[in-house]
Amino acid sequence: MNTRFDEIVLLDGGMGQELTARSKKPPMPLWSTQVLLDEPELVEQAHYDFIMAGARVITLNAYTATPARLENAGLGAQLERLQADAIGVAKAAIARSRQTVRLAGCLPPLIASYRPDLAPDYDECLAQYRTIVALQKDAADLFLCETMPSIAEARAACLAARESGKTVWCAFTVDDADGTKLRSGEALADGLIAAAEAGADVVLVNCSTPEATDAAMPVMVAGPLPFGAYANGFTTIEPLKSAETVEVLEARRDITPDNYAQTALAWVEAGACIVGGCCEIGPGHIAALGQRLRAAGFTPANAAA
Numbered sequence: 001m002n003t004r005f006d007e008i009v010l011l012d013g014g015m016g017q018e019l020t021a022r023s024k025k026p027p028m029p030l031w032s033t034q035v036l037l038d039e040p041e042l043v044e045q046a047h048y049d050f051i052m053a054g055a056r057v058i059t060l061n062a063y064t065a066t067p068a069r070l071e072n073a074g075l076g077a078q079l080e081r082l083q084a085d086a087i088g089v090a091k092a093a094i095a096r097s098r099q100t101v102r103l104a105g106c107l108p109p110l111i112a113s114y115r116p117d118l119a120p121d122y123d124e125c126l127a128q129y130r131t132i133v134a135l136q137k138d139a140a141d142l143f144l145c146e147t148m149p150s151i152a153e154a155r156a157a158c159l160a161a162r163e164s165g166k167t168v169w170c171a172f173t174v175d176d177a178d179g180t181k182l183r184s185g186e187a188l189a190d191g192l193i194a195a196a197e198a199g200a201d202v203v204l205v206n207c208s209t210p211e212a213t214d215a216a217m218p219v220m221v222a223g224p225l226p227f228g229a230y231a232n233g234f235t236t237i238e239p240l241k242s243a244e245t246v247e248v249l250e251a252r253r254d255i256t257p258d259n260y261a262q263t264a265l266a267w268v269e270a271g272a273c274i275v276g277g278c279c280e281i282g283p284g285h286i287a288a289l290g291q292r293l294r295a296a297g298f299t300p301a302n303a304a305a
Contacts, residue, residue, distance in 0.1 A: 007301035008268055008293055011230055011276020012050035012058045013286050017251075019046055019061075021282075030073055033064040033082060040089050047093035051101055053283040054290035054300060055276065058094070059104040059144050060136065062086040067128045068110045068120065083135040091139065104169070105140030107132060107157040109147055113207065114173065116150035116184040125153055129160035142167035145200070147207045147278075149173050149183035151191050155198045162199030169228075169274070170195040171204035176236070179208065179215030188216055192223040204228040207278040210255065210263045217270045228274025229267045233260070233281055251280045257288035265292050 019035040020027050022042050028034040036043050043061050050058055065082040075082075086106075094101045110128050111118045119125060133143065143161035145168065148154035154170055161168040172191050175181045180188050192203050203225045205216045210231045220227040233255040264275045275293075277285050290300050 006297075006299055008272075008298045009228070009274040010054050010056055010286065010290055010293070010300045011228075011274060012047070012055040013230075013277035013281040013283065014232065014279035015043070015046060015059070015061050016063060017233075017279045018282055019043060022046065030064045030069065030075075032061050033070075033075075036061055036065075036082060036085055036089070037078075040085060043086075044089040044093045044096075047090050048096055049283040050286055051093060051097040051099055053287040055286055056100070056301065057102045057104055057142075057274075057276075058090060059146070060086045060090055060106040060140070062106045062132075062136070063108045063146075066108065066110045067131055072111075079131075080135060083132070087136065087139040102141040103139060104142050104144040105133065105136035105161070105166070107143055107145040107161055109149060109153060113147050114149055114183050116153065116182075119150065119153050122152050122156055125156035126160060129157050130163070133160045133164050137164040137166065140164075140166060142169060144169045144171065145195075146171040146204075147173045148191070151182070151184070151186050151194045154191060155194050158195055158198035158200045167202075168200045169202045169204060170198075170200040171206040171228075171230070173207045174205055174212050174216050176209045176212045179205070179212035180219055188219045189223065192219070192225065196224045200225060202226050202228060202274060204230065204274060206230045207232045209234070210260070213267065214263070217267060217272075221271050226273050228272045228276075229264070230274075230276040230278050230281070231260075231263070232279040233277075234279060255280070255285075257284045258292075260285045261288040261292035264289050265296055268293065268296075268298060 145157035213231045
């Protein structure tokens, strides 16, 4: 779908890494959920900073607050409270900003990023996503199924989100060595078709290196839906496959706000209508991206559009 969109939706950046950097406590396996429990003011401020940097869609800080992850950590009974807390701090940040901002519900991988082999079976995935959707749908303006590493998990997330009647965005994480494939080894092109069949309105690539995202662009352009992208700033995600916390991951020093903005502008010029950032992409990167878009003749879209 190689269509130029003069108005571009600007997303926020990576909440998990942003909160890890802001918190004085060591990273925990539940990442951003632990900060939400212990330091909710940091979550609100991070949302606020992304909004003031220009983001007009922010995503709930509920990436690790899934039924499976919380149950594994002995916090299963706190699912409803954590989802409500995530909604509360996001809405507080939006209200404080006095900006028109859409709130995206968060449907992440249920157990681990980049590890489709650990996902529950399809029926269990669908049941858990339906549980999350039920807790978020009254507050969410749309649903973002993000960092989907496989077609099965993406299909379940999109179907659960579509049942809410809200707009559905589906973001796939691709192989850093081959951006035309998902982390599962399945073809990205097949994932785009599956997402469309399951009810997605927009497809994206996220939480992959900028280079892998570049490689995914021709597939996205040829795909069935409007598309977007938001990359991460990790050197590699390989250490996380055998570790529990993000302490093992290293940020790339070459992904400065200006460099990231220039890279993301190329995705927009290829036809992307939604851009933002994932892990290690902070408010400074989003602000620079907004400035670069305007300088290139693109208009960051109003959130109400």
